[in-house]
Amino acid sequence: MKIEICHGKFGYSNERIIHEDISFDVSNGQILTILGPNGIGKTTLLKCITGLVPWMSGETLVDGVSMKKMKHTAFWKRIGYVPQSTGSRFAYSVLDMVLLGRASHMHVYSTPSSTDYDIAMEALEQVGIAHMYKKPCNNLSGGEFQLVMVARALASKPEIIILDEPESHLDFKNQMLIIGMLEKIVRDQGLGCIVNTHYPEHALRLGDISLMLGPNLPYLFGPSKDVITEENLSKYFGVKVKMLSFDYKDKDYCSIIPLELS
């Protein structure tokens, strides 16, 4: 499966254009990380990609077919969306919350079946919080709830999963967990992934392709190693950094150390 953005343009009005003629694509088995300073429009971009907010011009193509021509349910069966965690209003249990992700596979008049319960528990296992299935959602920490939302997106068995800053609110270990999980599902299950992230290190680690956005600057799209450089980080984030690489268990790792404002 491949998602393509073709010359997408979005703004809240003609004076406030946020994205001007942006084009990129993601396929199964790829992780696209999106970076940029606060307020640049990363979340808005995700919403435009998924059609939650319409493009001003340009379009999203799914396997060459314009998203606008696709049936709502058909689209969402293949795409999973994990927004930023805002907490839960109602005290649904974790499992009930994850089961909601099965909606696109269920008839309007159905309630979840055994299969649905199966898949939901699997999803909880994947994110590592299966033991919490009975806990009410409004008793969870921000990070735990974030994991529930990821599990919910996974429960619909999407081909591409889109996440908006999933590592926020997570402690060190859980951040590792999420990153590891994303890597795993992409490698093992061949899922595609689009992730907004504030952490260039995670972006590098997840590898594949990146999109960098900056104020009054052209967007950068390409392999992560080419996009995420000291020069680009300085230009797009306004922070001078030092990147240090090292080997660990036959794998390349890179650390980015912020030095001073540039």
Place this chain on the structure above:
Amino acid sequence: MNTELSVNNVKRDFKIAWWKKAVLIALPLLVFLLSFCCGRFQVAPNTVIEILWDHFMGLFGVAPTGTYTAFQESAVMALRFPRIILGLLVGAGLAISGAALQGMFGNPLVSPQVLGVSSGAGFGAALAILLVENLFLTQISAVIMGLVAVAVTFMVSKVGKGKASIYTLVLAGTITSAFFEALISAIKFTADPFSKLPTITYWLMGSLANRSFADVWHSAPLIIIGIVVLVVFRWRINILSLDEDEAKAMGVNLKLSRLIVVLCCSVITAATVSVCGIVGWIGLVIPHICRSIVGPNHKDLIPACIAVGGAYLMIIDAIARTVSASEIPLSILTAIIGAPFFAYLLKKSGGQWK
């Protein structure tokens, strides 16, 4: 997968405890039967049983065997029976509407009145009482104006798109309610203070007095259809309670789903107002009571509301028609019992809506 968390165990954990289910099924049935014994006209319980039995067996063509007067039979079957059925339907309908709307708006303080249906229906009824003295026309007028009020709310709320829409809907509902309440006041102002005004005032306070089977046929279809659709749709209401983007991401047609829920709740509420006047507190309090019994998952909440809501109003109506010679309006009783209970729930839950 971890055997402890095997699906069967999990599902069993999530089933409502069997005894709770038993109570929820038994409660309305029990109240239903006991209500037949309540009323100002003294009919001994065993006579009531005889009458009910004979009528039940009569459905199969069995001749009546009990010894009771036509008077007693009339009291039980012609006077109490329609009221009990209506109490069940109206109570269940209002409770389920309240639950669905609270779920849809993601706001536990919402009641079926929020979209202006009750005020509109009340206006329709008051207008009909003022102009004609025909019960059937009053009922039709109430239903029509109730739905008109919801339509007005929708039109007023169309100010833009995006996240604001749920809030603009509530605001629009407040505006519409206020408008129709003002119209009701205007009608009260012009009504004959000696005959029409007391009739309108009493009607607006809610009562099942003088209800016959004709009223049941007029309102039951609407209420039942609304309830059935909401029951079928109940699990999806969970999704409607999420943020807009989250809900859309589940593949749900948000606009259509909301429309269905609102339409069902409006039809149910308008039908209840048409036959019973405006009865408050049920749509607000019963869902909370049920949440504390079965949890917030609408899959279980909606059916629970039918049981508890129906039982509640049957009890209230039994009190209204038995406690004193004069009929007590229903909304007085539901408020006197409902408000303190709500305060108690609030204190107990500490503001956390379980």
Place this chain on the structure above:
Amino acid sequence: MSKISKILAVVLSIVLLSSMFVGCAGGKTTTVTKTATTTVTKTVTVTGDNNTTTKPDEPEVKPLSYPYTVQDQAGRTVTIKKKYERVAFSSVRPLPATYFAVTGNIDTLVGMNPSSRAAALASMFVILCPEIANVPTNFIVNNDTNIEELMKLNPEVVFCLNKNTDEINALEAAGITAVGLNTNGTDPIELFADWADLIGQVMGEQNRAKAIIEEGRKAAQEVKDIAKTITEKKKVMFLYRDQGDTLEVAGSNLYSQYWIETIGAVNVAAECNNVTAVSMEQIMQWNPDYIFITTFTTCQPDDLYNNKLEGQDWSGIKAVQDGHVYKDPLGIYRWFTPTSDSALMLKWIASKTYPEYYKYDMEKEVRDYYKTFYGYELSDKELNMVFNPSSDAAYYVK
């Protein structure tokens, strides 16, 4: 007590004692056929705060020197400045009819309550005074008096409910004489007496008033005497309103209590206060022997006999089975309330409930009464209208 009052009291007592042996005096031509005949002529002792007492058989001594004062029923001292020629009634619906009974005409009536008008148009009032249909009512909106509209009618004196202090103050400020009347009370005969007497004093004409008041008291005493001999307490109920969705009965603390108790019966709805909405079941529980339907509702005895009302089953009620459901007659005004016809109401309800004890020929009673007190000879058709009022009298504005 002052010296003069003492003398007056002695004179009064002598006259009273002598009257008892003289018997009926002029002005009364009604005869009552019953087993025991005791004609008591009471002196007209005016209740309320008025101090003047007069003797029944002597020509009235009218203080025609203006201004003079009267005590109204709002505890005020009202100055009567002249012989009023423009009179209005804003509240207390039976008053215009009372006014007519007291003064004999409605030439001076310039305004009244629309509910009074509706009743007038459906009752004998419009037959006796066709001009009543032209009396303006638009100054009353939703039972509230619009003072400025009222002023357009240029009234000199306005009679209203004693509790409407705002209205009374506004009238006084506008230079209009206001007279407050009381409606608190359950004895229609005495309540009417208060009204008639006060109106009579204000208008400077008391003869007619006294005659009717006396007639009322006489009837009351007759009935009470007979009632003492009655041991069987029949169960009576006043159906105040039964139409649309409303089912109301007249309980205690209301005229119904008087009508029923005075004749020796018992009010099944006594546990209810004033006008109360009840359920059909409650009425079944009471199971009254006699039902009287007021003219405040469109309901007619036929509706009960044929069980036409939805959600109600009258077939098992004793009154319906025995054929004892009656519509209150509609004479000069609705007979349920205090009126100048109250003597007739008492006799009528007595003869309907206990025909074996009260043997009044009601047709003759009504004819004679109307001839004597209103100077009108009722035709057969009109008499029929009195005893069989239409449902229209229930409405506010026509």
